[in-house]
Amino acid sequence: MQQLYLMCGETVRIMELLKQRIRQDGHVKPGNIIKVDSFLNHQMDIALLNEIGKEFARLFADRPVTKILTIEASGIGIAAIAAQHFGCVPVVFAKKTKSKNLDGELYVTQVESYTRGTVFDIQVSKKFITESDCVLILDDFLAKGKALLGLLDIVEQSGAALAGCGIVIEKGFQDGGDALRGKGVRLESLAIIDSADENGFVFRE
Amino acid sequence: MQQLYLMCGETVRIMELLKQRIRQDGHVKPGNIIKVDSFLNHQMDIALLNEIGKEFARLFADRPVTKILTIEASGIGIAAIAAQHFGCVPVVFAKKTKSKNLDGELYVTQVESYTRGTVFDIQVSKKFITESDCVLILDDFLAKGKALLGLLDIVEQSGAALAGCGIVIEKGFQDGGDALRGKGVRLESLAIIDSADENGFVFRE
Numbered sequence: 001m002q003q004l005y006l007m008c009g010e011t012v013r014i015m016e017l018l019k020q021r022i023r024q025d026g027h028v029k030p031g032n033i034i035k036v037d038s039f040l041n042h043q044m045d046i047a048l049l050n051e052i053g054k055e056f057a058r059l060f061a062d063r064p065v066t067k068i069l070t071i072e073a074s075g076i077g078i079a080a081i082a083a084q085h086f087g088c089v090p091v092v093f094a095k096k097t098k099s100k101n102l103d104g105e106l107y108v109t110q111v112e113s114y115t116r117g118t119v120f121d122i123q124v125s126k127k128f129i130t131e132s133d134c135v136l137i138l139d140d141f142l143a144k145g146k147a148l149l150g151l152l153d154i155v156e157q158s159g160a161a162l163a164g165c166g167i168v169i170e171k172g173f174q175d176g177g178d179a180l181r182g183k184g185v186r187l188e189s190l191a192i193i194d195s196a197d198e199n200g201f202v203f204r205e
Numbered sequence: 206m207q208q209l210y211l212m213c214g215e216t217v218r219i220m221e222l223l224k225q226r227i228r229q230d231g232h233v234k235p236g237n238i239i240k241v242d243s244f245l246n247h248q249m250d251i252a253l254l255n256e257i258g259k260e261f262a263r264l265f266a267d268r269p270v271t272k273i274l275t276i277e278a279s280g281i282g283i284a285a286i287a288a289q290h291f292g293c294v295p296v297v298f299a300k301k302t303k304s305k306n307l308d309g310e311l312y313v314t315q316v317e318s319y320t321r322g323t324v325f326d327i328q329v330s331k332k333f334i335t336e337s338d339c340v341l342i343l344d345d346f347l348a349k350g351k352a353l354l355g356l357l358d359i360v361e362q363s364g365a366a367l368a369g370c371g372i373v374i375e376k377g378f379q380d381g382g383d384a385l386r387g388k389g390v391r392l393e394s395l396a397i398i399d400s401a402d403e404n405g406f407v408f409r410e
Contacts, residue, residue: 029308042300042307043333044285046293072278077296080249080282081289088251091282095247102247103234128248 014055018191019203021048022169028196032171034141040168041074041140046081052190053082056138056166059188063163065089065136067129069155071122071147072096074140078168082138092129094122094151107157111150114143122150131159142167142189145176152185164188171196172204219260223396224408226253227374233401237376239346245373246279246345251286257395258287261343261371264393268368270294270341272334274360276327276352277301279345283373287343297334299327299356312362316355319348327355336364347372347394350381357390369393376401377409 027035039045065086070079071094079091095102098121105126112119129135135158137151148165155162164186170177172192180187192204232240244250270291275284276299284296300307303326310331315324334340340363342356353370360367369391375382377397385392397409 035308037307037330038332042297042330044288044296044298046285046288046296049285050289050293073281073298073300076278076281077285077298080251080254080285083249083251084255084286088255091249091251092247093249093278093282095278102242103240125242125247127243 014051015190017048017051018168019201021045022191022193023201026196026201028198028201032173032196034169034171034193034196036169040078044077049078049081052078052168053085055190056082056136056188057085059166060086060136060163063136064134065163066133067092067135067160069094069124069129069135069137069151070139071151075138078140079138082166086136090128092124094124094154096120096122098123107154109150109153109157112144112146114146122147122154124154126158129155129158129160133158133160134163135160136163137165138167139165140168142170142176142180142187143174145174145180148176148180152180162186166190169193219256220395222253222256223373224406226250227396227398227406227408231401231406233403233406237378237401239374239376239398239401241374245283249282254283254286257283257373258290260395261287261341261393262290264371265291265341265368268341269339270368271338272297272340272365273343274299274329274334274340274356275343276356280343283345284343287371291341295333297329299329299359301325301327303328312359314355314358314362317349317351319351327352327359329359331363334360334363334365338363338365339368340365341368342370343372344370345373347375347381347385347392348379350379350385353381353385357385367391371395374398 025038068079068091106123108123135155167189170189170192172194194204195202230243273284273296311328313328340360372394375394375397377399399409400407
């Protein structure tokens with residue numbers, strides 16, 4: 001496992017760096033499971049996350065983002081580091097379980113789990129997203145897009161403006177990304193994988 | 206809800222800032238539940254997290270930290286931002302559920318849930334913590350210390366050196382912190398709440 005050590009101020013082609021990292025350290029498991037647990041969603045490469053955050057800030061520089069919304073757990077590190085490149089706007093993460101820490105008025109929406117074949121609720125306290133916000137949604141992966149649809153529904157319930165959605169890795173061979181683009185959502189995926197098998201990864205250009 | 210806007214390079218007494226923020230935005234709920242969801246574990250104040258990370262780096266400057274270990278979900282943002290102050294060491298977060306993304310050899314340990322009265326497994330891939338590591342454990346809260354004991358057990362299983370444990374808020378009126386200190390664990394809590402009720406918070410000096 002190699003780390004990406006990036007010099008400050010270096011002009012980084014993050015899309016290329018990310019693809020290179022996926023080719024180097026990513027794995028494909030049966031059932032089209034793409035494993036990037038060595039740098040993105042179990043162990044996190046913080047230098048890489050910093051470049052990813054910088055790139056999201058560049059892509060959404062035209063939007064007056066006031067909040068970043070993500071969902072536990074893997075989105076949190078990405079969103080926290082990205083927020084530093086958006087003037088340290090607050091990050092809100094949707095919760096998958098109702099805990100004692102979550103009370104008061106909530107936005108609740110249902111998310112379908114593709115892998116588990118179940119439906120579960122996600123929730124966000126109404127205090128933290130209001131109609132005066134401009135919300136950027138960030139997450140690590142986009143496949144069927146069910147989690148993202150849930151987050152979009154929460155933004156809609158709140159009356160906030162939507163800056164768009166930023167995704168680190170989109171599985172282009174599943175239909176979530178195209179469905180969202182079809183609905184007019186501004187979706188920026190840093191790497192789109194069009195196919196993945198024992199021969200390697202094919203990225204969308 | 207106010208944000209802490211901190212100037213770069215300012216000498217910040219983070220302990221005082223944190224206590225002030227807990228007094229201002231924290232709430233006590235029946236059952237000694239301390240709610241700090243407006244800045245720490247549902248909405249995250251990124252500028253504050255940056256100061257917290259800086260302070261952990263100062264407190265553990267004498268240890269050659271190679272990895273930061275935390276547990277999903279609330280620890281992740283804190284650990285990711287703190288890692289930037291430790292030379293961007295990788296962050297590993299223990300998972301509470303066994304997902305398709307988690308395979309291969311795992312460190313597994315049981316954690317008792319005080320609030321739910323259940324026991325659950327947490328797991329970390331063996332690839333990401335090895336005996337050549339020096340691991341700093343970070344988390345948002347310490348109460349009974351059960352999650353921290355689980356993380357300590359994982360570090361012990363791995364054979365890695367332990368740099369210590371950094372906690373943002375310790376509930377000093379529960380016994381987790383004292384038990385861990387009694388075992389000789391180096392534990393640094395940025396704020397220790399000795400009592401919390403309708404009259405407010407009393408912090409340990």
